[in-house]
Amino acid sequence: MRKTGILILSFVFISLCYLTYVSAEKVFRTDWQLPETLDKSLSQYRLVLITRDMETPFWDKVGNGALEQAQIDGASLEVWGSYGNDQEDFLKKIDIALHSKVDGIIVQGLDSEEFKKMTKIKASSYGIPIITVANDVPMEESLRRTYVGSDQYKAGRMIANQLLKDMGDKGTIVLMYDSSQEYFQLQRLNGIQDVLKNHPKIVTINAETSDEREEIVSKTQDILNQTPEVDAFIAVNANIAGAMIQEISKRFQIEPYFIYSFDDGPESISLLTEGKLDGIIEQSPEMMGKLSVKMMMEWLTGETVPLDIIGYYTDIQILKVTDVQ
Amino acid sequence: MISIQRKILMLTTIVLVFMAAIWIAMTHYNHQTLNQYNDILQRYLSMNEVSNASQDVITDLNNYMLKPTPSSLEQLDISIDKIQNAKKEIFDLRNEENDFVLTNYINLIDSFIETTDRFILFYTQNDTDSSVKEFSEATRISNYISEMTLTLVDKELKAYDRFYRGIIEQSEALQKLGIWVLMLITFLLILITYWFSLSITRPVQQLTKAANEFSKGRFETPVIVETNDEIAFLARTFDRMRININNLISEIKSTAQLENELQQNKILLQESQFRSLQSQINPHFLFNTLNTISKKAYLEGSEETGDLLVSVAGLLRYNLKRMDRSVTLLDEVIVLRQYMDIQKARFTDRLHLFIDIDESCLNVEMPSLTLQPIIENAVIHAVEPEEDGGKIWFRIRDGATFVTIEIQDDGNGMSEQKIHEILEGKQVPTEGHSTGIGFSNVVKRLRLFYSNEDVIHIESIIGRGTKVVLKIPKKRSVKVC
Secondary structure (H helix, E strand, C coil), rough: CHHHHHHHHHHHHHHHHHHHHHHHHHHHCCHHHCCCCCCCCCCCEEEEEEEECCCHHHHHHHHHHHHHHHHHHEEEEEEEECCCCCHHHHHHHHHHHHHHCCEEEEECCCCCCCHHHHHHHHHHHHHHEEEEECCCCHHHHHCCEEEECCCHHHHHHHHHHHHHHHHHHCCEEEEEEEECCCCHHHHHHHHHHHHCCCCCCEEEEEEEEEEHHHHHHHHHHHHHHHHHHHHHHECHHHHHHHHHHHHHHHCCCCCCCEEEEEEECCHHHHHHHCCCCEEECCCCCCCCHHHHHHHHHHHHHHCCCCCCCCEECCCCCCEEHHHHC | CCCCHHHHHHHHHHHHHHHHHHHHHHHHHHHHHHHHHHHHHHHHHHHHHHHHHHHHHHHHHHHHHHHHHHHHHHHHHHHHHHHHHHHHHHHHHEECCHHHHHHHHHHHHHHHHHHHHHHHHHCCCCHHHHHHHHHHHHHHHHHHHHHHHHHHHHHHHHHHHHHHHHHHHHHHHHHHHHHHHHHHHHHHHHHHHHHHHHHHHHHHHHHHHHHHHHHHCCCCCCCCCCCCCCHHHHHHHHHHHHHHHHHHHHHHHHHHHHHHHHHHHHHHHHHHHHHHHHHHHHHHHHHHHHHHHHHHHCCCCHHHHHHHHHHHHHHHHHHHHCCCCCEEEEHHHHHHHHHHHHHHHHHHHHEEEEECCCCCCCEEEEECCCHHHHHHHHHHHCCCCCCCEEEEEEEEECCCCCEEEEEECCCCCHHHHHHHHHHHHHCCCCCCCCCCCCHHHHHHHHHHCCHHHHHEEEECCCCCEEEEEEEEECCCCCCCC
8 A cells, every 4th residue: 555655656756857857848949040140141142033024924934044153153032023914013122223233233124214214324323233024125215234034036036936937928917016016026027027028918917005904905806806717826925825815715716816925924825734825935034033133143243344245145946836736 | 873863854854945946946046037037028129229219310300301400410319329229139130030030120220310310411412302302201111111120020929939938838737837846845755754753752762661561560671763863762761760760660679678577587586495494494393304304313323324313414514505506526526525435335245336537626616516527427327227237337536627527428429410419408307317417408507607618528439438528727726726
């Protein structure tokens, strides 16, 4: 009786000790570490990549490529930007970057007055180098150091050639583009038109629209109403493609139309895999990211001065619906 | 001796130490946590400070623009100083996570200050256009600062997320720890208190039990308390008391016994005195009659009978008178001769008595009727059973410190065992007819008289005879021989 009593008591004692120890350990052990405090900035160069289309597949790739290269070069890079082509916010981000005195800005070019003013006057006054990526703004207007991205003129030619190959030597082609007439878009148009003007049987219809969804829809309706014999569409600005295709599919089967676009729109890839687009120009966004950072670092370290004014072109290729499916 | 007081003090000290240790640990821990909280809060406050300071600068800029007085300019300077100070504090907040943003932030503040400076410059130069432009720029940057403060705070929250969760978990764990520690201490205290109270009450119980035993009159069981405190001391004292009481009781008992014996002896003494008085009457008559008969025998010419009667009377008188007194050896020899005369008359030729006495030492003191029983014994054993009679030697020799008396016969002797029994004082059944005073009586009396065990020796060989040797010390003697 006494023995069992002692046994029970010591059991209770030991288990109490154990539980106390366990909870004491939990209390006094601090395994969560605070981020290490620094006295000085880690890296010498702070770069910012700014875009208007955050979290689209294309720009995600650009961002990833840039981050990768920044890691290799030992620069710190952040991807900033606005969503859904919000220009005001985009410009504000550039302004912040300038005021924050970052070492370099890699930016999606915007062919607007404010942008040019910002890059030309403000950036120069702060002495911050700017590299345009994917979308270019001419050097004379923006004072950018260089451009990294696709050769848009070549891309235009490529898409036109592909269209001719697919459709044949005659037909009516609608070229739809953004009314803001950005530089990269102009170049694409030039490319397309340079190819098409050699083919007299081809009729081109230029359809200009804003980037508002409603306007794209109404424009598409207009075209379909006025020229029902249209054979092909090229969405020169990839952002237009989604709304345009949606409107066409409301009225007709999509298959008979030849619809082409570029891959830098938010919906481009998904439209292609769904078979709504017949082909897109596939650019190399990751390469753009990488190369832009690389060029920026080379400029900052003085390795390559000056940078090529025309720009560093990245690969482009036609991606057809048959390639995806 | 660990006193009870010291025990209590020890218990209290243990409890106090326990409590103090826990208190110190908790305080230390709280202090640490509080410091951490303070650091974190300080971070947020510093960030907020920048944001507020920039807004103050804008307000002051505005005021200055509306009312360009020296006082408002001074106010503006103060605000700019404030934002400079806030900027310095921001430097300390840099860590791996917010490195990029923080650098931007600091540069943004710099740009803000620069813009403000430019504004003042343009304003003092009355370049209104430029100053308005700079003012709007400053306002914009101020907004950027506010926004970036939010970004920074956001980053901070993300970076410290695990830390905050850790703090919450820790505080929960602390609560649990508190409960466990409380339980553990309660348990330990109960155990210690139980043990401690037992160590006090158990000896008390033992003592109570012992006291109960005492009250019932049992003083035999010793009081044992095996502790080392006051109770043990009490128990020891109690035990000593028990032993003393025990001793006193046994003393009282023995005294009572002694008294009882004394009482009995007194009764016996009175009885025997009465008897002896009574018996003295008859012997006197007998004695007188014996004397008359002896005179009558003389008168009638039977001288021998007359002498014998005189011897008998003398012996009788000696027997009656000297029983409780010491006599000299001479008296004893005289009585012995008278007795032997009677025995000679009885045994005539069968009894051969050889007496060899050193006359110079006959005044040695000795108890009366010592020799007569011994010689009577010799007569009974050596002469009476033999048809041819026997020889008895009686010798008294002087020694340096002893007078040696030897009584030897040539009878059958006796066994070693019998000698032993006689010397041990055991009652030996008397054979035949003696005067009544046995051999063992003599032995006892001699020993008592001289307070010496070595006063009598018996040498005996079966079939050859017995020799009784008495060694009477002269020390007690009246006169030195």
